[in-house]
Amino acid sequence: MRHDQEFRSIPNVVRAAARRFGDATALVDGDRHIGFRELEGLMLRAVASARALGIGPGDRVGLCAPNSVEWIVAALGIQGAGGIVVPLNTRFKQRELSYILRKSGAKALFAAASFLDTDYTADLKRADPGLPALRTTVSLLGDRGRADMTWEQFLDLGAGPSAAHEAIDRLSPDQVSDVMFTSGTTGHPKGVTLTHGQSLRAYGWMSSEYGFGASDSFLVIPPFFHCFGYKAGWLASFLHGVTVIPMAVFDAGRALELIERERVSILLGPPTIFHDLLHHAGRPHHDLSSLRVSMTGGTTIPEALIRAMKKDLSFDIVLSAYGLTESTALVTTTRVGDTEETVARTTGRPIPDVEVRLTDASGQEVPPGKDGEILVRGYNVTRGYWDDPEATAAAIDGTGWLHTGDIGHLDGAGNLVIVDRKKEMYIVGGFNAYPAEIEKLLLGCEHVAQVAVIGVPDARMGEVGCAFVVSAPGADLTEEDVVAWAREHMANFKVPRHVRFVDALPRNAGLKVLKDDLRARYEDGERR
Structure with a gap:
């Protein structure tokens, strides 16, 4: 039943x-x-x-x-x-x-x-x-x-x-x-x-x-x-x-103590958690043999991390999954017995009674191996956004398909491969960060005239925010000032870890900010 x-x-x-x-x-x-x-x-x-x-x-x-x-x-x-x-x-x-x-x-x-x-x-x-x-x-x-x-x-x-x-x-x-x-x-x-x-x-x-x-x-x-x-x-x-x-609050040392004391066998979470447990100085001194089942998601999982989770954290089973809140946060998952490569490279197959389609810009379904927008239909899809019929209609079409905005493809075995989390979204230690929301908050600072935020790679958190800021006229703004203001006015995972000051934001003819140009500018700066 x-x-x-x-x-x-x-x-x-x-x-x-x-x-x-x-x-x-x-x-x-x-x-x-x-x-x-x-x-x-x-x-x-x-x-x-x-x-x-x-x-x-x-x-x-x-x-x-x-x-x-x-x-x-x-x-x-x-x-x-x-x-x-x-x-x-x-x-x-x-x-x-x-x-x-x-x-x-x-x-x-x-x-x-x-x-x-x-x-x-x-x-x-x-x-x-x-x-x-x-x-x-x-x-x-x-x-x-x-x-x-x-x-x-x-x-x-x-x-x-x-x-x-x-x-x-x-x-x-x-x-x-x-x-x-x-x-x-x-x-x-x-x-x-x-x-x-x-x-x-x-x-x-x-x-x-x-x-x-x-x-x-x-x-x-x-x-x-x-x-x-x-x-x-x-x-x-x-x-x-x-x-x-x-x-209540993740602390790798305390988590290791609890795993040993309470004989913890299940531990699910973003890759950041397992990275911190593996690299904690006290790990070798704790008995972690009770650990049995894990599932991680949110970002691409290195195959080396999966091997380390099994070897050094004693997990028998490590799985990966994909979902978004609008889909009850569960769409696909790998299964017990899948190879480490499958778990690392894909998010597995759709759960029972849930359909997944990949479509191109014209709405036509694309064949396996070809990238497209991920669409989801089934009992798991939300009945809508609270008091927001316009947003609901924009996300869920007349035939019940949820348009996720995520890009991916299906491999030959039917596993979903995520190519790009939403076009603008990035993931900070398992938390979804949305540039438009962060930009809106940063514009509440009187010394910020314009701002654009992108996600950039981070060794520990997976990704963090980088804010490109145009200062208000006469403002003497520093990177530390922007970060300090952000820490006071928004959740910590949303706070940009990097700030770059620019005279103007690059825009196209429609005045849309060219985020790809900003990513290239950030990468050029990192190389230099």
Whole structure:
């Protein structure tokens, strides 16, 4: 049976896990060990409390906190009450968070009061006091801060489990479970609507294919505000009784300690994570023999990295995959038994019941081996962008094909080879960075008159940003000034690592910036 039909909703996965796995460990967070039965109890309290706050079917709620037990229980509580989770990137600054909360129409905010030296609620209340989401605020971790209540005070609002069970019973696979905001080439984030059933079907299949089992432990490093940490992470794990170990901030040394102590067997993430583990001075002193399954994606994977992951990190299985948020973040994946060359060179074959086409500029399908735009159709494709019918129509055509903007080709065995992630997008340590959005933010600096951003190679992060800046008249701007301003006003992965000052940006007759000229200029400078 398909997982969407069997479980119906994400909260119901936890109820089923409590019956199937009982007191087996569901979560390890610091010194806390929480069994599946205890997790169900926490979820039911959260559902009842969310209902007491007035959260009901279709209500959007912002969730901004690091990977933690509280993030998971809050999400389950919101969804169990019929609400829709709006995960927020903890690296985002106030302006970015405010935009998403307003665009989604969020009526409440669950946020950490102290993470990365930030009280998200306090910052938003100072900068945007009229934000509707601030009418009801809950502090997820630590002190109350500027929120209306602490996490424990929130959990005490509920009136018992029976109404919570009834609310979960009313959920269906077709209901929207979350709106995942993804940046885009328009310069504004767009909210991808995804349903309970889409996620259960995609990640139920993936976790079964990858061999997840009740004896496994999964150190979840990718953040929960991304499908990689949330759906391929804790959701996929709970379907099979896997123990989840959330990691709030990646630290290679700490990760090595956790792998040894908790006998971690599953570790998924961008190549950066495995690069750092392999090159950490303490690696040879830790027992990593428990590691079994890995999947990495986001950038091209060197075959040497795959070999090192098997030899030096003890993985039996290393896989690769491709997806984008608009496709529930899963389109193709390699399979157990594929060669190292296939895993390194391709992202594998389409998952069941999902179609992939490659088309040329005229929309005609191209033969294997020829590059074209990647189109995707199937149950995994979003029903649309939140409150943005124009963007939805531009991305998904009348016959249901999602136009990804990514370029690739199919090899002779049907494996998808990614040639170019979106035309402008680049990937910083597993995070998608969109030049149009970063340029828009940089233009908020009064000393920047014009700016164009490109992705450039980086040995550790894969790619980083390089900003070509035209200074405002009379401005005495340095590279350090631009970087410092950017660090204050945008998420860290968006901050350009290189700044080049130019008198004018190269443009064509239509005044479009010639990014290829800028790439050539950067490469010439690096050669010199």
